[in-house]
Amino acid sequence: MSDKLRFHYEVSGEDFTRAGEASSDLKAKLKLMGASPEVVRKVAICMYEGEINMVIHACGGVIDVTISPADILLELKDVGPGIPDIEKAMQEGYSTASENIRSLGFGAGMGLSNMKKYSDEMKIDTVLGVGTTVTMRINM
Amino acid sequence: MEEAYNSVTLDPERCKGCINCIKRCPTQAIRVRNGKAHITKEFCIDCGECVRVCPHHAKKPTYDSLERIFEFKYKVALPAPSFYGQFNNLDDVNIILRALKLYGFDDVYEVAAAAEKISQLSREYIELHKDKKPFISTACPSVTKLITIRFPNLIDHLLPFVAPVELAAAYARKQAVEKTGLSPDEIGIVFISPCPAKVAAQRNPFGLKKSNIDLVVAIEKIYPKLLPLMVKTRDDAEELSQSGRIGIGWGSSGGEAGGLLVDNYLAADGIENVINVLEGLEDQKFSDLEFIELNACSGGCVGGVLQVENPYAAKAKMKRLRKYLPVSRSHVENPSDFSDVSWNQEVEYSPVFTLGENMIDSLAKMEEAQKIYARLPGLDCGSCGAPTCKALAEDVVRGIAHEKDCIHLLKEYLHRISDDLHSI
Numbered sequence: 001m002s003d004k005l006r007f008h009y010e011v012s013g014e015d016f017t018r019a020g021e022a023s024s025d026l027k028a029k030l031k032l033m034g035a036s037p038e039v040v041r042k043v044a045i046c047m048y049e050g051e052i053n054m055v056i057h058a059c060g061g062v063i064d065v066t067i068s069p070a071d072i073l074l075e076l077k078d079v080g081p082g083i084p085d086i087e088k089a090m091q092e093g094y095s096t097a098s099e100n101i102r103s104l105g106f107g108a109g110m111g112l113s114n115m116k117k118y119s120d121e122m123k124i125d126t127v128l129g130v131g132t133t134v135t136m137r138i139n140m
Numbered sequence: 141m142e143e144a145y146n147s148v149t150l151d152p153e154r155c156k157g158c159i160n161c162i163k164r165c166p167t168q169a170i171r172v173r174n175g176k177a178h179i180t181k182e183f184c185i186d187c188g189e190c191v192r193v194c195p196h197h198a199k200k201p202t203y204d205s206l207e208r209i210f211e212f213k214y215k216v217a218l219p220a221p222s223f224y225g226q227f228n229n230l231d232d233v234n235i236i237l238r239a240l241k242l243y244g245f246d247d248v249y250e251v252a253a254a255a256e257k258i259s260q261l262s263r264e265y266i267e268l269h270k271d272k273k274p275f276i277s278t279a280c281p282s283v284t285k286l287i288t289i290r291f292p293n294l295i296d297h298l299l300p301f302v303a304p305v306e307l308a309a310a311y312a313r314k315q316a317v318e319k320t321g322l323s324p325d326e327i328g329i330v331f332i333s334p335c336p337a338k339v340a341a342q343r344n345p346f347g348l349k350k351s352n353i354d355l356v357v358a359i360e361k362i363y364p365k366l367l368p369l370m371v372k373t374r375d376d377a378e379e380l381s382q383s384g385r386i387g388i389g390w391g392s393s394g395g396e397a398g399g400l401l402v403d404n405y406l407a408a409d410g411i412e413n414v415i416n417v418l419e420g421l422e423d424q425k426f427s428d429l430e431f432i433e434l435n436a437c438s439g440g441c442v443g444g445v446l447q448v449e450n451p452y453a454a455k456a457k458m459k460r461l462r463k464y465l466p467v468s469r470s471h472v473e474n475p476s477d478f479s480d481v482s483w484n485q486e487v488e489y490s491p492v493f494t495l496g497e498n499m500i501d502s503l504a505k506m507e508e509a510q511k512i513y514a515r516l517p518g519l520d521c522g523s524c525g526a527p528t529c530k531a532l533a534e535d536v537v538r539g540i541a542h543e544k545d546c547i548h549l550l551k552e553y554l555h556r557i558s559d560d561l562h563s564i
Contacts, residue, residue: 003500003503005503005506005507005510020419020420020423020425023423024419024423027419027422029506031290031491031493031494032493032494032495032502032506032534033494033495033496033499033502033503033506034491034494034495034496034498034499034502035499037292037293037489038293040292040293040422041293041422044293044422044423044424045423045424047423048423048424048425067503068503069499069500069503108427114424140499
């Protein structure tokens, strides 16, 4: 066997009803693998927040997950508008979500800061007009 | 939790080996093997879905027989709040309670009365432990069991209180001892239950070393015995009821949460809806909630599999019954003394679904399951005896099934063999 396990998820844009599907699926798999509750919790929050971000800001995208006995890597890639000011976007409560989306209860400006908080390492690569890739590592 | 106990048994004579139960089991605990259904005890949460959907009535919920109450010198009936919703045109709970005494019980202690006390204590407890919000109700044993096997991150949010029936049982026994001078084991505490999950919870209680309940009997069994007796007790004057609107409200969904008098609560019922809420809670999807009430059965306890009446009709009847009652009639003297209701044993995560013996083994098995899954047709037809193709793939790596249990793969395989034979 290889020592790494890979999963691929497609997130469709502007579909709030399906946001969270990838997170739920990965959670179930981690529980089958016997990952600790703490790891499951961190991954669940990072995935769910990431999924919601893709739905709100980027018309969806893809998530690639790599699991090894040491850690879990989440790579969330979209071809959205990009993030103009990462520092600002990382602030708790800062949001560029429309009124419409806020009225649905999303866009509270906690997405990226929560992802940072619950992952052990996070990297954002973004190019305006091209897209954003967020990579997160969660230690086992 | 000690040894796994589950409250549903199978009658192999009646089981046809169809796929109804495997498809509806919320924890995928059932497989059809050699033409008969088998329940994996560790995965079963005693929700009763399989009892409900089995068209051949092959699934039997377990409970104690009514006759056993006569083994005790002094017997106290503990009717569930939802029991009151089973009767037509009932305008006074006392009629039922007096009928229970006429049937043979020496006394009654309403679970609704204990529930009212738990509502009062919960209000205080939640106020004192705001940092742990949201609290998740622990009244439904199926939900609590589900959380302990599948949602370990939510265990800290469980309201660490015994279910109202346990509090009722403790009070009832104490009262009976004081009243009769008998020893505690000569007293039979009998719960009149809406569901088999309460039977499992009595055999293996959450947060308690030992249950205070001696017997759990089914509402559907005592119901026909009480009907003729209720005609006789209708005009008696004996006042036995001690519960008000809040206590009786516990019998249907939203009642427990409503009794907390908090603004931000969520009440979900029906096991699939419950699972959705738990998934969302795990992802921290909901904010600002103070309390989460979850009932495995649709409608709440009125929807229990041992009930007689349609759950929603029962709910309507209970609403009418509660209308003229005081808000609450049972109180504890000191609402910050939680000693009677607190758990005295840790409730722990049981990772029953884990594939392998350790992380590396599990990872390898998961990879293998993925490969097998890719070869399966993805129809989730259930013909192999597992509820989905994914479940079959996992069963294969667990060593309890074979890839060729899939009739579609088998058909392909047979075609290939016959083609090979022809070409010789």
